[in-house]
Amino acid sequence: MKKIQLPAHVCQELERVANDHKVYLEGNILKVIEPVSYDTFNEYIELAIENDTKNRKKRLEITKQIQKQNKELRKSQNENDRLVSDIKRALKEAEEANKSVASQNEKLMSTQSENEQLMADLKEALEKAENAKKSAESDLDLIQKKTQFELIGNIVSYALYVIVGTGVITTALYVMAILHGSTETTLIGNTWSNLFGILLTNSFSIIGTIMGVKYASKDEPKSNT
Amino acid sequence: MIIESILLVDDENLFHLVFEDACSLLDISLTLESVSSADEAEKMFKEWMNEPDGKPEVAFIDLNIVGSSFDGIELIRRINFQYGNGVVIGIISSSADQTEISRALQSGAQFWIVKSDDIEPRLEEFKEDYEGYKNRSAAFKVYK
Secondary structure (H helix, E strand, O other): OOOEOOOHHHHHHHHHHHHHHOOOOOOHHHHHEOOOOOHHHHHHHHHHHHHHHHHHHHHHHHHHHHHHHHHHHHHHHHHHHHHHHHHHHHHHHHHHHHHHHHHHHHHHHHHHHHHHHHHHHHHHHHHHHHHHHHHHHHHHHHHHHHHHHHHHHHHHHHHHHHHHHHHHHHHHHHHHHHHOOOOOHHHHHHHHHHHHHHHHHHHHHHHHHHHHHHHHOOOOOOOOO | OOEEEEEEEOOOHHHHHHHHHHHHHOOOEEEEEEEOOHHHHHHHHHHHHHOOOOOOOEEEEOOOOOOOOOOHHHHHHHHHHOOOOOOEEEEEEOOOOHHHHHHHHHHOOOEEEEOOOOOHHHHHHHHHHHHHHHOOOOOOEEEO
8 A cells, every 4th residue: 555645844733733732643544654754753653653552552451341341241131131031931830820720720619519519419319319218118108007907907897797697697596596495595595695795805806906006007296205 | 464454244343443443553454344234244245346446355254243134154155155256254253163163164264263352362363364365375264
């Protein structure tokens, strides 16, 4: 690259500004200025380069320091971001877990409600079954009693037929014996009298038994004694 | 030998200042232009195809350029294969991943400078090797 040559009056002006106000050329322009024949301006250039180098070094150090701090800050920020991300993820997981628990609770509540309904239904069914059992037992008892009554009724009927028949036959025999003038009327009379007494006694005994059975089989509320 | 113009492509603006001051202090370059995205750099190279005035001699490109459509290696590949060669080009990155270094080499990068707090010694070393890169005689090198 071709270097530039500054005219003498420009060099003098630059020197004057440097002397009066300490203001120098700076930057890469200093690298492309051709040295001149008089020493004062060359000294000016050397001083300007020295100042520029000093300033650049200072700036470089500061920039590097800022860069380093920036890196640390970025690292911290990344760490913070990571932590925030972890916290967010944990929160999300907790929320999901809560939702899951709530859903499970809801299901459990629903199941519990269903169970309660089932229990109520079961109780009702059990109650109905017990009632049906009681009713069946009652019906069975009634049928048994009815059968017993029928049996007793038959026995009583046949017993009465036998008693009445025996009474009628004995009486008829006694009447015939009296009418025919038989000598055995005393024996027959005693026999008739004994037989009639026995039959009457047995008849009352049977009737009493029947009445007792009827009384005992009546559905009366039981006392607590 | 001083490089007339350098292009730096890096998303970190503070590094622009560091790089500029380091280059100036080491008398590496006269002018330095810095851009923050690969897309912007690609656009510039596209324009330099028709109007080469202002085209840099060297391009230092970051590997991962945040906010860009593609990374630094892809930018190097495009510059080398789509927008013509003629620029000394390489990566400047804090990464030293061997896979990425191989990728860079395949895309036509000539060097890889590992970024650190103390970048000056590497730039000084690069300055010494620059002539070889310019005349394409120097092999690919990683400055650690």
